[in-house]
Amino acid sequence: MKEYKFETDAIRNQLERTQFQEHSTPMYLTSSFVFEDAEDMRASFTEEKERNIYSRFSNPNTSEFINKVVKMEGAEDGYAFATGMAAIFSTFAALLNSGDHIVSASSVFGSTHTLFTKYFPKWNIETSYFNINHPDEIESLIQPSTKILYAESPTNPGVDIIDLDLLGSIAKKHNLILIIDNCFATPYIQQPIKFGADLVVHSATKLMDGQGRVLGGVVVGESELIREIYLFSRNTGPALSPFNAWILSKSLETLAVRIEKHCENALKIAEFLEKHPKVSNVKYPFLVSHPQFSIAKKQMKLGGNIVAIEVKGGLEAGRKFLNAIKMCSLSANLGDTRTIVTHPASTTHSKLTSEEQFATGITPGLVRISVGLEDANDIINDLNQALKS
Numbered sequence: 170m171k172e173y174k175f176e177t178d179a180i181r182n183q184l185e186r187t188q189f190q191e192h193s194t195p196m197y198l199t200s201s202f203v204f205e206d207a208e209d210m211r212a213s214f215t216e217e218k219e220r221n222i223y224s225r226f227s228n229p230n231t232s233e234f235i236n237k238v239v240k241m242e243g244a245e246d247g248y249a250f251a252t253g254m255a256a257i258f259s260t261f262a263a264l265l266n267s268g269d270h271i272v273s274a275s276s277v278f279g280s281t282h283t284l285f286t287k288y289f290p291k292w293n294i295e296t297s298y299f300n301i302n303h304p305d306e307i308e309s310l311i312q313p314s315t316k317i318l319y320a321e322s323p324t325n326p327g328v329d330i331i332d333l334d335l336l337g338s339i340a341k342k343h344n345l346i347l348i349i350d351n352c353f354a355t356p357y358i359q360q361p362i363k364f365g366a367d368l369v370v371h372s373a374t375k376l377m378d379g380q381g382r383v384l385g386g387v388v389v390g391e392s393e394l395i396r397e398i399y400l401f402s403r404n405t406g407p408a409l410s411p412f413n414a415w416i417l418s419k420s421l422e423t424l425a426v427r428i429e430k431h432c433e434n435a436l437k438i439a440e441f442l443e444k445h446p447k448v449s450n451v452k453y454p455f456l457v458s459h460p461q462f463s464i465a466k467k468q469m470k471l472g473g474n475i476v477a478i479e480v481k482g483g484l485e486a487g488r489k490f491l492n493a494i495k496m497c498s499l500s501a502n503l504g505d506t507r508t509i510v511t512h513p514a515s516t517t518h519s520k521l522t523s524e525e526q527f528a529t530g531i532t533p534g535l536v537r538i539s540v541g542l543e544d545a546n547d548i549i550n551d552l553n554q555a556l557k558s
């Protein structure tokens with residue numbers, strides 16, 4: 170394929186037209202595909218022929234979506250899933266054996282934390298956590314059985330940043346598979362493979378869809394690893410639906426312009442909140458006050474759309490702030506056109522003990538703002554009146 174810039178590729182990297190010469194890729198809502206004859210069917214199943222067989226394995230819409238993400242992330246290959254969690258679970262399950270060990274940042278998405286602490290131990294797969302702000306701890310946690318090094322950057326919900334270059338060099342030195350959850354940044358802002366990641370996972374539900382419509386997930390990276398993940402998934406069935414793939418592929422056409430505006434709004438809001446008397450702390454990667462500002466500047470093109478704030482007064486003040494919100498949405502999603510405000514300690518992470526909350530970067534007064542595409546001043550006015558109330 171011809172080499173285009175990110176924005177052009179996101180639009181022009183699409184399936185070949187059918188005999189109808191449609192301009193926009195049609196939906197292939199079919200569970201299976203037909204064969205010419207018995208020989209065609211045999212050769213397709215043994216993979217002597219590369220073609221669609223059954224939509225649990227592959228589908229044209231899913232392939233278009235995967236190809237776009239592969240190109241955006243600078244990867245070799247990929248596979249798409251029904252949700253981000255299906256992508257994360259299947260990636261680990263395909264690559265790990267009983268007795269293998271994971272080293273991960275402790276600040277990870279709540280369900281990923283649950284996989285590491287509740288489910289993987291059932292299969293004799295243990296995880297050691299390092300503090301995202303102390304990557305110097307990583308090497309001391311590596312054991313002969315360690316196979317995967319895992320992190321998110323920026324993290325959910327604390328918006329912490331880790332040096333991807335450093336993770337890449339540690340993974341290389343110890344022959345580990347480095348997996349990065351790039352959901353908060355998107356490939357428009359950050360491409361972890363450039364820094365040495367072997368695999369990149371995404372919840373496509375978030376900024377990739379960007380409009381709060383469908384669930385989806387994707388993993389991209391080295392073809393040998395993707396082959397293992399594909400074979401596991403082809404048999405276990407976490408595949409993305411062709412309808413959702415069609416939506417997500419269309420969404421990627423506008424990823425660059427959406428992310429530019431999300432980030433412009435988020436920076437304005439972060440700067441406003443930093444001066445607010447009712448807010449004790451604001452974390453946004455592109456604020457000079459962010460503890461890892463220089464790392465963020467090194468590896469990210471823009472600061473992303475998530476702003477984490479600490480409302481003065483802890484848990485009660487956080488709940489009061491949420492109750493006073495008028496325009497923004499109280500919802501569990503993020504990366505939508507609509508600004509969403511959440512209070513992790515009393516909602517998404519309320520099942521975690523206070524030690525676990527602390528380890529995943531959640532303090533009682535932490536509020537996560539997923540800045541949307543509304544007018545920045547309208548968002549600011551709503552947050553301001555809620556803080557003052």
Ligand SMILES: Cc1ncc(COP(=O)(O)O)c(C=O)c1O
Pocket residue numbers: 252253254255278321325350352353371372373374375384385386
């Ligand atoms: C960083 C991160 N990873 C993974 C997920 C899981 O994605 P999904 O909800 O699509 O399963 C989320 C969801 O919020 C997330 O924020």
